[in-house]
Every structure is written in structure tokens, then in C-alpha cells.
Amino acid sequence: MLQSSRRLFLAGASALGLAIAATPALAQKGKYDEGASDTEIKIGNTNPYSGPASAYGVIGKSIDAYFKKINDDGGINGRKINFVTYDDGYSPPKTVEMVRKLVEQDKVLLLFQTLGTPPNTAIWQYMNDAKVPQLFVATGASKWGDPKGHPWTMGFQPDYRTEGIIYAKHILETVKDAKIAVLYQNDDYGKDYLGGFKEGLGKDANKIVKEEPYNVTDPTVDNQIIQLKNSGANVFFNIATPKFAAQAIKKAAELGWKPVQYVNNVSSSVGSVMKPAGIDNAQGIITALYLKDPTDPQWANSADMKEWKAFMAKYMPQGNLSDGSYVYGYAVAHLMEIVLKQCGNELTRANIMKQAANLKSVEIPLLLPGIKVNTSPTDFYPLQSVQLARIKGESYELFGKVLSNEAASN
Amino acid sequence: MATTTTTANGVTRKQTSRFGAGFSRNVWLLLIALALLPVVVALLPLVGGPAEVISSYTFLQLSLMIVYSIAVLGLNLLTGFNGQISLGHGAFFAAGAYVAAALVAHHHWPHMVTLPVVALFCFVLGYLFGLPALRLEGHYLALATFSLAIAVPQILKYRHLEGVTGGVQGLNLPKIVAPWGLPFTPDQWMYLLVLVVAVPIFWFTRNLLDSRTGRALMAIRDQPMAAATMGINISQYKAITFGLSAMITGIAGALHAGMFRFVAPDSYPLELSITFLVGMVVGGLASLPGAIFGGIFVQVIEKYADSIARSLSSTLHLPIDIEPWTIYGIALILLVYLMPTGIAGGIARLRRLMNNTGRRSGTS
Numbered sequence: 001m002l003q004s005s006r007r008l009f010l011a012g013a014s015a016l017g018l019a020i021a022a023t024p025a026l027a028q029k030g031k032y033d034e035g036a037s038d039t040e041i042k043i044g045n046t047n048p049y050s051g052p053a054s055a056y057g058v059i060g061k062s063i064d065a066y067f068k069k070i071n072d073d074g075g076i077n078g079r080k081i082n083f084v085t086y087d088d089g090y091s092p093p094k095t096v097e098m099v100r101k102l103v104e105q106d107k108v109l110l111l112f113q114t115l116g117t118p119p120n121t122a123i124w125q126y127m128n129d130a131k132v133p134q135l136f137v138a139t140g141a142s143k144w145g146d147p148k149g150h151p152w153t154m155g156f157q158p159d160y161r162t163e164g165i166i167y168a169k170h171i172l173e174t175v176k177d178a179k180i181a182v183l184y185q186n187d188d189y190g191k192d193y194l195g196g197f198k199e200g201l202g203k204d205a206n207k208i209v210k211e212e213p214y215n216v217t218d219p220t221v222d223n224q225i226i227q228l229k230n231s232g233a234n235v236f237f238n239i240a241t242p243k244f245a246a247q248a249i250k251k252a253a254e255l256g257w258k259p260v261q262y263v264n265n266v267s268s269s270v271g272s273v274m275k276p277a278g279i280d281n282a283q284g285i286i287t288a289l290y291l292k293d294p295t296d297p298q299w300a301n302s303a304d305m306k307e308w309k310a311f312m313a314k315y316m317p318q319g320n321l322s323d324g325s326y327v328y329g330y331a332v333a334h335l336m337e338i339v340l341k342q343c344g345n346e347l348t349r350a351n352i353m354k355q356a357a358n359l360k361s362v363e364i365p366l367l368l369p370g371i372k373v374n375t376s377p378t379d380f381y382p383l384q385s386v387q388l389a390r391i392k393g394e395s396y397e398l399f400g401k402v403l404s405n406e407a408a409s410n
Numbered sequence: 411m412a413t414t415t416t417t418a419n420g421v422t423r424k425q426t427s428r429f430g431a432g433f434s435r436n437v438w439l440l441l442i443a444l445a446l447l448p449v450v451v452a453l454l455p456l457v458g459g460p461a462e463v464i465s466s467y468t469f470l471q472l473s474l475m476i477v478y479s480i481a482v483l484g485l486n487l488l489t490g491f492n493g494q495i496s497l498g499h500g501a502f503f504a505a506g507a508y509v510a511a512a513l514v515a516h517h518h519w520p521h522m523v524t525l526p527v528v529a530l531f532c533f534v535l536g537y538l539f540g541l542p543a544l545r546l547e548g549h550y551l552a553l554a555t556f557s558l559a560i561a562v563p564q565i566l567k568y569r570h571l572e573g574v575t576g577g578v579q580g581l582n583l584p585k586i587v588a589p590w591g592l593p594f595t596p597d598q599w600m601y602l603l604v605l606v607v608a609v610p611i612f613w614f615t616r617n618l619l620d621s622r623t624g625r626a627l628m629a630i631r632d633q634p635m636a637a638a639t640m641g642i643n644i645s646q647y648k649a650i651t652f653g654l655s656a657m658i659t660g661i662a663g664a665l666h667a668g669m670f671r672f673v674a675p676d677s678y679p680l681e682l683s684i685t686f687l688v689g690m691v692v693g694g695l696a697s698l699p700g701a702i703f704g705g706i707f708v709q710v711i712e713k714y715a716d717s718i719a720r721s722l723s724s725t726l727h728l729p730i731d732i733e734p735w736t737i738y739g740i741a742l743i744l745l746v747y748l749m750p751t752g753i754a755g756g757i758a759r760l761r762r763l764m765n766n767t768g769r770r771s772g773t774s
Contacts, residue, residue, distance in 0.1 A: 050735060051679070087716055087734060092580070092677045093670045097470065104467040118580065122672040125582070186567060187578040215564065 030345030035109030041340060041347060042082045043067075044102030044111045046119065051089035052216070056115055058319065059138060060085050062329030063113060065315040066337075076340045079347075084108060090115075092122035099123045103132050110135055110352055112336055113156075113329075117141045117188050120153075128152045133352050135339070136332055136382065140266075141192055145380035147357070152349075154356055154380045156332055158265070160189060161196030162384060163288050166403050167262050168200025170286070170388060171207075171235055175260055179209045181233035183224055183248055185240055186213035193239045193264055209233050214244060225251040238263040246277040253281035261285045265386065270394060271295035271322030279394055288386035288403075289396065291331060292366050295322045296395040304365035331366045335373060335382070338362060370402045441702060449602065469597035470669070471709060473604045477665050479705025480608055482689040483615060483698070484658030489687075490696035491619060492651045493631030495548065498555030499659050500682035501562040506532050506660025507667035507678070508566065508581075512574050514668075515581040521668040522603060528664040529657050536656020540649035559683040563675040580674025583667065604665050611658055616698055618654075627651055628696075659686075692745055694752025703753040711738060 035042040047060030067081040075081065084106050086098040095114065102108045110133035114120055117139040127134040128150045136156035137144055140163075144155030171178050182197070184190035190213065198205045210231035212224035221244050228236065229252065236259040238248050245267030252261070265288050267273045274282040292299040299305045308330055312319050319326050340347075342355040359382065362373040373382045385404040389396035485499045509531045510524040539558065546554050566575045575581070588599040618624050629637040630644055638644055667673050689708040694700025715737040723732050749756030 050733070051681075089679075089681075090676060091679060092672055092674050093666070096670050096672070097474070100467050100470060104465060118578075118674045118676045121580065121582070122670065122674070125671070129585075191578075215567070217564065 031348055031351075033109060033348045034107045036079070036347035039079055040082050041076065041079050042084065042106065042108045043336075044099070044106060044108035045083065045085040046088040046095050046098050046102075046114045047085055048090040048115060049087040051091065053090040053116060056138070056325060057087075058323060058325045059113065059115060059329040059332075062316060062319070062326045063333045063336075066311070066330055066333035069311060069315055070337060076337060077344065081340075088119055090119060092118045095119035096122050096126065099126065103127075103130055108132075109347060110349065112136060113138045113332055115139070120144070124150060124153060131349060133349055133356070135352070135356055136335060138328075138332075139189075141188060142196070147378055147380045152353060154353075154375070154382065156335070156382050157328075158288075158290055158383050158386050159196075159381060160192040160264070161199070162381075162404070163265055163386060164193045164196025164198075165200035166288055166386060166388070167237060167286075168197050168202075171260075171262070172201065172204060175235055178204075178207045178235050179231070179233045180207050180235040180237060181228035181231050181259065182208060182211045182237045183221060183228060183240055183244075184211065184213055185244070186215050189266075190239050197237060214240070216241070218244075220244075220251075221247050222251050224248075225255065225257075229255050229257040233259055235260045236262070238267070240264070240267055242267045242269065242273045246273045249273070249277035249281055249285070253278065263287050265289065268389075268396075269293060269295065269322070269324045270391075270396070272324075274391060275394075279391075282391050285391045287389060287396075289368055289389050289398070290371050290383055290386045291324065291327050292368060293324060293396060294327055298395050308366060327366050331364050334364045335359075335362070338364070368398070368402075441699060449605065466595055466597040469595075469601045473597070473601045473669055474666075475706045475709045476601075476604045476608045477662050477669070477705070478686075478689060478708040479702045480611055480665070481659045481662035481686055482693060482704040482708070483612065483701035484655045484660075484662065485686050486690050486693075486696065486698075486701050486704075487615060487619075487658065488651055488655035489690060490694075490700070491624070491631065492627045492648065492655075494543075494648060494652065495552040496555040496655070496683075497552050497687060498557070498559035498683050499655075499686045500678050500680065501555075501558045502532055502536060502656040502659040503663035503666070503682060503686075504562050504566070504673075504678035505535055505656075506663030507673050508575060508663075509660070510664035511581045511583055511667050511673040514583050515576070516574070521583070521586050521664075525607065525661060525664055528660050532660025533653040533657040535653075535660075537649050537653035539656070540652025541645075543652065544645050544648055556683075559680050563678055566675040566678075575675075576673075578675060580672060580677070583671040583673075585671060586668050600669055604669075607661065607665060611661065612698060612701075615658070619698075623647075688742065692742070692752055694754030694756075697752065697754040700752050700754035707753070711741060715741065 029038055030036075045060060045063065047057050048054050049057040049060065064083050064085060067083045070076060071080045084102060086102070088095040088098050099111065099114070102111065111127065112135050114123065114134065115138040120134070120137045120139055123134065131152055134153040136154060138156065140155075140157050140160045142159040142161035144153055145159070146153070171180065182194060184194050194211070198208070201207060210228050210233060212227050214221045214224050221240070225248055236252065236257075238245050238261060240248055245263055249261070249263070252259070261284070263273070263285055268287040268289060270293055274285070292302070292305060294305065294308070308327065309321070311330065312321060312326065316326065339352065339356050339359070342358075343351050357375050357377045357380065359373045359375045364373060368387055371383065371385045371387070374384070375382050385402045387398050387402050388400050389398045391397075481499065481503055484502070485496060488494050488496055506528045509528045510521060513519040513524040513527060514521055543551055543554055565571065567578050569577075585596055586600060586603070587596050588594040592599070594602070619627070626637065626642045626647055629640065629642060630647055634644060670677075685708055689704030690701070692707045693702070693704025712734065715734040718737050719732045719734045745753070749759075751759070
């Protein structure tokens with residue numbers, strides 16, 4: 001009854017507003033742009049639910065589930081989240097089309113976690129022309145933190161370049177007479193890592209004795225690994241997505257090649273990389289982490305991991321508990337929640353960007369201890385810290401300090 | 411328009427050669443009217459009318475339908491009218507897009523000025539590919555073109571071509587805006603441009619098929635041996651048709667690139683070629699209106715499949731997720747089952763049925 005009379009009132013009020021074409025905010029309690037109201041916040045998203053990158057689609061699904069949980073708990077400042085997510089199949093033109101539908105037809109307040117570097121590149125200029133936030137994009141490319149040129153776009157995860165620099169510095173500090181072999185995926189993701197890695201090596205870039213690219217369409221990377229082994233390298237930097245990273249680790253072990261191994265964060269999962277590669281082959285591999293690995297026993301009893309498992313049991317009972325993408329989706333959706341809470345009753349696009357660029361040492365669940373979100377009007381890289389870790393037994397042993405690289409925010 | 415002919419062996423059959431004959435003038439007029447309606451709306455601002463009667467997004471959709479219609483037309487010319495199967499027309503689409511994009515991005519050409527170059531490039535590319543493909547027939551040709559579709563995204567990523575193609579990063583293009591301060595939104599302007607390109611292409615194809623050359627193409631499809639006996643140079647005709655087909659699809663690709671202001675290898679996956687093939691079959695083989703229906707189908711089906719899958723999952727509370735591709739597949743099976751000659755053929759059949767029942771009730 002209360003509900004329906006309220007709706008009637010709202011309908012009447014908006015009709016009145018339309019009729020006299022006056023300022024439409026007579027009965028509202030906040031300041032809104034398109035896509036927000038007293039009762040709802042409309043958020044748009046694209047994810048590859050089909051196509052070659054569909055494994056990442058679970059990120060979209062877990063964000064959706066997280067927002068369902070928020071709505072069940074009463075919403076954000078009393079407003080329910082309406083999460084509209086479309087399949088773009090990882091195809092840039094499809095992304096443009098879907099995003100234009102979201103902005104022009106569905107009239108979302110903002111775009112959140114659109115996935116993939118090529119899809120986000122395709123909509124980058126459009127979003128900034130339309131002045132609609134493109135927040136916390138799901139790609140680690142280093143180009144998203146450009147507040148001057150693209151003030152409506154912001155990244156999320158530590159960018160590949162920074163991570164590459166961190167490995168380079170660690171190698172220079174710890175390995176004597178390093179001769180480095182690199183396997184990398186032949187696309188902007190692989191090249192971003194490689195670029196950062198070389199930047200980190202600086203004048204020692206000639207310590208890279210062999211670089212071997214592979215394409216996502218290759219069946220295996222066996223040939224590349226044989227080439228890399230024959231170069232006589234004693235350090236191996238593995239810039240590959242999970243399937244290929246596992247193949248590479250396994251093949252190196254088969255060949256009896258025992259370099260110091262670094263694997264990129266993209267393929268750090270114990271469950272989907274190290275175990276398939278053979279956990280014995282993976283001993284001692286070094287990577288940089290910022291999220292807790294759900295398959296790592298050392299986090300099993302931490303409060304946030306328990307909470308996440310309860311959430312998974314209730315909202316995504318079919319979800320694979322060893323897939324880190326679910327952790328990622330949960331963590332980033334939590335950050336979105338924080339930003340929207342911080343906006344209070346001023347749900348305008350400008351204020352959302354202002355709040356997103358004003359996160360000071362914010363803690364979100366499932367990040368490693370000590371890693372916090374920091375942004376400012378000149379720093380559009382929310383996460384820039386990682387911690388190095390080494391596989392020991394079936395889990396990671398963190399070592400050293402939390403690292404970040406200032407050079408990456410230029 | 412439909413003429414009944416009696417062939418040598420005494421079998422009477424409806425001639426369906428010309429651009430889907432049996433297709434009355436009314437349907438053509440309807441299609442033209444439908445295409446022109448948005449033009450009228452787009453022209454409203456010129457006379458001081460409201461600018462956004464049809465939303466920009468709708469204009470994008472309409473432009474896309476036309477672009478896909480052109481692409482399907484190119485394929486239809488080759489497969490429907492000349493009987494050569496291609497599973498790789500996405501490759502020519504990509505080639506057209508990249509030629510236009512490279513000229514715009516590296517040499518700052520206006521987008522529309524690139525179209526003649528695109529046409530020439532794709533014609534030559536198609537012709538050259540058509541030459542060796544002549545030795546292949548049926549399934550083998552289909553496989554050869556299929557490999558082309560697989561190879562193109564890889565070629566675009568090739569290291570030594572990166573200077574031209576932009577590699578995996580692709581190329582960003584400037585926005586196409588109406589010149590001389592004309593009061594069109596970019597989407598309205600794009601729609602007008604696309605239409606202005608599409609109409610002569612369809613007109614050209616229609617006249618081509620209605621000519622001596624067109625009859626030769628269809629003769630090669632139906633009775634290659636008889637065609638050769640009649641003095642038709644089969645290999646020349648086949649290679650030229652391949653060239654023309656690639657040219658038309660390439661122009662569609664160039665327009666598509668202009669619309670999205672971005673090209674990348676990921677934009678032209680294998681599925682694109684299959685999509686064109688599906689559009690052609692669903693629209694109607696060997697039919698010009700069929701190409702238009704095919705283009706509309708390609709653009710519409712995926713959107714609807716997605717939203718239908720979504721609403722089914724949420725209203726029925728099914729224990730499993732319904733994937734959009736399931737809906738797509740069901741729609742495809744139903745269409746092919748109910749209209750084996752495509753939408754164009756289905757409409758023609760429906761009209762015949764209606765005419766027959768009308769006549770019957772008139773005489774009784």
C-alpha cells in the first residue's frame with residue numbers, strides 16, 4: 001500500500017514535471033544525472049559471455065551477483081542497483097554498439113568494469129565525448145590512467161607495465177649475471193609487460209638473450225620453450241595467459257631446464273596454472289600478487305575469504321571456487337559500492353568521477369594485507385602495489401615489502 | 411515479372427533468375443519507403459524541425475543494417491548467383507576496413523574519398539584469390555575461403571605490417587561529422603552516407619544481373635558445361651565475379667570502420683564470415699531483396715537472442731542459463747524449416763498463396 005501510493009505520487013510528480021517542463025526535482029532528495037533516482041542507480045557493463053575470451057565472463061556474473069547481494073541488504077543509501085550487462089563477445093565493434101545502447105537507450109549513470117583492452121580502446125573516446133564515467137575497466141593496460149586526456153576513464157588493477165618493472169628490479173637485485181629469456185603473448189597485453197620489463201632493466205636490457213612471442217591461436221608453446229632453453233638463459237619470464245603459462249612451466253620441466261622462473265600475475269592461480277603444470281614443476285616460481293588466491297590454504301581462515309565463500313555459496317552456487325576471476329569480481333564490485341556510498345545523494349557523473357579520484361588508503365576485501373586503494377585527481381591508477389611471492393608446497397609464500405612503482409604514474 | 415518457362419526436357423518451372431523474380435514491385439517500393447523514412451526525419455533539421463525524432467542509436471542500427479546488407483549482397487552475388495561458396499567473406503570485409511582506416515589514419519584522407527581505393531583494392535584482391543580458387547569447387551572452395559578468414563586476423567597482427575595495420579592495438583579514426591556546418595548529428599550523417607553508397611551498389615548489381623553478364627553468371631551456376639558450350643569463358647567470369655563480390659563486401663567493411671572509428675584484428679573474427687553466410691541463407695539465396703532481409707537479420711537477431719535469453723532465464727527461473735546462442739540456433743532452425751528459400755522466398759510464396767486463395771474464392 002505504502003509502496004503503491006508512493007509510486008503513484010512519483011508518477012504524478014514526474015507527469016507534473018513533464019507537463020510544466022520545469023526543473024524535475026521537486027520531490028527528489030538528491031541531485032541526479034540520467035540513470036539515478038531516489039530509488040535506483042543504473043550501471044552499465046559489457047563482458048565476453050561468448051567468444052574466445054568467455055572464460056572472463058564470470059567476472060561480469062560475479063559482479064551481478066554482488067549487486068544482488070547489496071540489493072538484498074537494502075541497496076546503497078536506500079537505492080537499488082540496476083546492473084545492465086551485455087555480451088560483447090570481446091569484439092570491439094560489438095562493444096561500441098552495446099555501450100551506445102547502454103548510454104543512449106538504457107541511459108545508465110555510468111559504465112563499470114567493461115572488460116578487455118581492445119573493447120575498452122574502442123569506446124574510450126566515445127565515453128569521454130559523452131562525459132559518462134568509464135570506471136575501473138577490467139584490463140591491466142597502462143594507458144587507462146590519463147586524467148588529463150581522458151578524465152572520464154579510470155583503470156583498476158595494477159597495470160602490466162608496473163608489474164614488469166617490479167620483476168626487472170627484482171632480477172637485477174637477486175640474480176647474478178642474469179641471462180633472461182622471455183615468452184610473451186603477441187598482443188598489447190604481452191607487449192605492455194615486455195615494455196615495462198625492459199624499462200625496469202634500463203641499461204641492462206641487453207641481459208634479455210631471447211624473446212619468443214606466441215599467438216593465442218597457437219595450440220602449444222612447446223617450440224618457443226625449446227628455443228628459449230637453447231638460448232642458455234638462467235632466468236625465464238613467463239608472460240602468458242593461464243593455459244599457455246601452464247604449458248610453458250610443464251615443458252621447461254620436461255626439458256630439464258631449471259632457470260629462475262617469473263610468471264605474470266595474470267597466471268598466478270595455483271588451481272588453474274600451477275596444479276595443471278604439476279605442482280612439483282612449479283616450486284620456487286615467483287610472481288607478484290595483489291589479490292588473495294582462493295586456492296591458497298593460508299587464507300582459508302581469513303575473515304574476508306570466509307565471507308566470500310558464504311557469498312559464493314548463496315549467490316553463485318555453481319561457481320568454481322578455485323577461479324580467481326570470482327575473487328576479482330567481488331573485490332572490484334566492493335570498490336564500486338564504496339564510491340557510490342561516498343557520493344551520498346549527489347549521484348551526478350561529475351561527482352562520481354570526483355569521488356572515484358578521491359580514494360585514500362581504502363581497504364577492500366580479498367586484497368593482500370597492506371595493499372590499499374589510492375587515487376587522486378592526478379592519479380587514476382587505483383591499485384599500484386603488489387607483493388612478490390614464491391610457490392612453496394601448494395601455496396604462496398609472500399616475501400619482501402609491498403612494492404609499488406612511482407615511475408608508472410607519469 | 412515471374413515468367414514460366416518450359417525447359418528442353420519438358421519440365422516447367424518458375425524462373426527465379428532475376429533479382430528474386432516473383433518479387434513484386436510493391437515490396438521494392440515498401441523497402442525503399444522504409445529506407446527513405448529516416449532520411450526524411452534526418453532532413454527535418456534542415457527545415458527547422460526537431461533533430462531527434464529517431465534516436466542516434468536507432469540511426470546507428472539502421473546504418474548497420476544497410477552495411478550488412480551490402481556485405482551480404484557481395485556474398486550473394488558470388489554464392490547465390492554464381493554458385494561459388496565462400497566461408498571467408500569476413501576477410502574481404504576486414505580488408506576494406508583496413509585499407510580505408512590506413513588511408514585515413516596515416517594519410518588523413520577523408521573517409522569517403524577512400525572508397526574508390528577500397529573498391530579497387532578489394533576487387534584486385536578478390537580477383538587474384540579467385541584465380542587459383544577456380545581449380546577448386548564446392549566444398550574445397552569453401553575450405554579455401556575459410557582458411558582466408560582464419561588467416562586475415564593473424565596477417566593483420568603480423569610484426570612487419572604493424573606500421574600499416576597498427577598491429578593488435580588497431581587504428582583509431584577521427585569522427586565523421588557533417589561538413590559545411592550541415593545540421594546533422596554524426597549518426598544521421600553516417601546514415602545518409604551509407605544509404606548514398608548502398609543505393610548505387612544495389613542498382614549496379616541489379617543491372618549487372620539483368621544483363622548478358624548476369625545471365626552468363628547464372629548459367630555457370632546452373633549448367634557449367636552447357637554454359638561453356640555456349641561460349642562463356644567460365645574461368646574469367648568466375649574470377650571477375652569473385653572480384654566484384656569482394657569489392658562490394660570490402661566497401662561495406664570500409665563503411666563499417668568509419669561508423670565505429672576503430673579497427674582491430676579482434677573486430678573481424680571467423681564468426682563474421684559465418685554471420686554473412688547465415689544472413690545470406692536466411693535472407694534468400696540469389697535474391698537482391700534477400701540481401702536486405704539478410705542484413706536486417708544479421709543486425710537484429712543477436713540483440714533479440716540476447717534479450718530473449720535474458721527474459722526467459724529471469725521469468726522462468728530455470729536451473730540452467732539459457733545462452734543467447736541457443737535462441738539464435740532455434741530461430742535459425744525454425745526459419746530454415748519454415749522458409750527454405752529464405753525470407754525473400756517466404757514472402758514470395760506467401761504472396762502466391764494469397765493470390766491463389768483469392769482467385770479460388772473469386773471463381774467459386
